[in-house]
Amino acid sequence: MIDRSEILGWLVETDPARLEELWRRADAVRRASVGDAVHLRGLVEISNHCVRRCGYCGIGVEHAGLARYRMEADEILACARQAASFGYGTVVLQSGEDYGIGREWLAGLVRAIKAETGLAVTLSLGERPEADLAAWRRAGADRYLLRFETSDPALYRRIHPDLPGRVSDRLALLRRLRELGYEIGSGVMIGIPGQTWDSLADDILTFAGLDLDMIGVGPFIPHPATALGRGELPPAPRERQVPNSELQTYKVVALARLACPHANIPSTTALATLNLASGRELGLARGANVVMPNLTPTKYRALYEIYPGKACLREAASECEACLRERIVRMGRELGTGPGARRR
Ligand code: SAH
Numbered sequence: 001m002i003d004r005s006e007i008l009g010w011l012v013e014t015d016p017a018r019l020e021e022l023w024r025r026a027d028a029v030r031r032a033s034v035g036d037a038v039h040l041r042g043l044v045e046i047s048n049h050c051v052r053r054c055g056y057c058g059i060g061v062e063h064a065g066l067a068r069y070r071m072e073a074d075e076i077l078a079c080a081r082q083a084a085s086f087g088y089g090t091v092v093l094q095s096g097e098d099y100g101i102g103r104e105w106l107a108g109l110v111r112a113i114k115a116e117t118g119l120a121v122t123l124s125l126g127e128r129p130e131a132d133l134a135a136w137r138r139a140g141a142d143r144y145l146l147r148f149e150t151s152d153p154a155l156y157r158r159i160h161p162d163l164p165g166r167v168s169d170r171l172a173l174l175r176r177l178r179e180l181g182y183e184i185g186s187g188v189m190i191g192i193p194g195q196t197w198d199s200l201a202d203d204i205l206t207f208a209g210l211d212l213d214m215i216g217v218g219p220f221i222p223h224p225a226t227a228l229g230r231g232e233l234p235p236a237p238r239e240r241q242v243p244n245s246e247l248q249t250y251k252v253v254a255l256a257r258l259a260c261p262h263a264n265i266p267s268t269t270a271l272a273t274l275n276l277a278s279g280r281e282l283g284l285a286r287g288a289n290v291v292m293p294n295l296t297p298t299k300y301r302a303l304y305e306i307y308p309g310k311a312c313l314r315e316a317a318s319e320c321e322a323c324l325r326e327r328i329v330r331m332g333r334e335l336g337t338g339p340g341a342r343r344r
Contacts (some may be wrong), residue, residue: 007205008201010022022255030265034262040291042086042091043094043292046076048300048303049068049096051097058308065225071300091295092122094125103135107136107139110123120339120341124144127173147187150167152202153166155195184213185214186216190217257288258287262344267288267291291328
């Protein structure tokens with residue numbers, strides 16, 4: 001295990017030679033704990049409607065100029081079939097917090113995907129009421145992703161001005177999801193204005209405290225249509241503010257692996273957005289073991305603009321698939337088979 005002072009030491013480390021040691025350790029723990037397989041999870045962004053005003057996210061209700069879409073059940077089912085045909089073990093359904101996605105409608109869709117494809121189903125639909133979450137679990141959904149974004153209570157409130165709850169309520173909801181039988185995933189953004197080294201160290205300890213099955217972390221990327229993108233929320237003093245950089249993100253990926261050896265950790269699209277040429281590979285070389293290729297039909301993809309300049313915006317699903325496959329094999333890693341559930 002890794003303790004808080006060691007985490008803090010690595011977070012502020014800048015010497016490339018010393019950081020090689022962190023990358024090496026994270027890669028060794030990754031290999032020993034979850035092996036060389038890279039699991040592919042097909043991501044379908046099923047709706048960009050959202051009732052929330054999260055200060056960082058470009059699809060919040062305040063973004064009035066954004067055209068909204070909600071995919072039809074057959075369109076989503078077609079994406080799931082495509083995921084199965086590519087050999088992916090999991091389909092991830094993500095959206096804004098959209099109450100146009102009804103409890104029964106989604107339960108029916110989950111049942112149809114499970115019956116037709118047998119894929120593991122991951123949901124990432126925001127803070128839905130417990131009755132919805134329970135119904136979807138009964139319908140066969142396997143996993144739920146809900147990042148807590150920051151463990152600092154004051155910063156959490158500042159970036160979620162309209163959420164009724166506190167960060168402690170979101171952590172409680174994650175625990176409840178686990179009781180319902182879901183595998184649970186969470187994570188944070190790196191470099192939100194106001195995020196300090198101390199709070200980021202606490203975030204990583206929180207991953208371990210929750211015993212997360214999945215951990216997703218990515219750099220904060222400012223979106224001009226949001227409060228944070230317009231610079232309305234103050235950064236921390238310079239010596240305490242975490243930068244939203246690529247390097248900082250790799251450190252958190254590596255530290256998440258050391259803190260939670262058996263978690264499934266994706267090399268995220270936000271990372272690839274900062275470094276299209278090799279961000280995915282560097283994430284995989286420094287602790288990650290999952291990639292989430294985008295299967296959203298191209299006509300909707302640009303509208304799911306949680307942040308600008310998202311990697312692979314125009315590529316068809318089949319192009320992403322071929323590109324990622326090649327990158328993984330070139331690294332000497334294997335393509336995961338089956339659902340890729342968390343191993344204990
Ligand atoms: N509505 C769902 C899904 C949100 S999108 C939910 O709230 O859980 C998934 C993740 O994208 C968010 O949890 C957040 O961590 C990340 N994200 C949103 N806006 C971002 C931005 N501007 N830069 C980087 N990551 C962002």
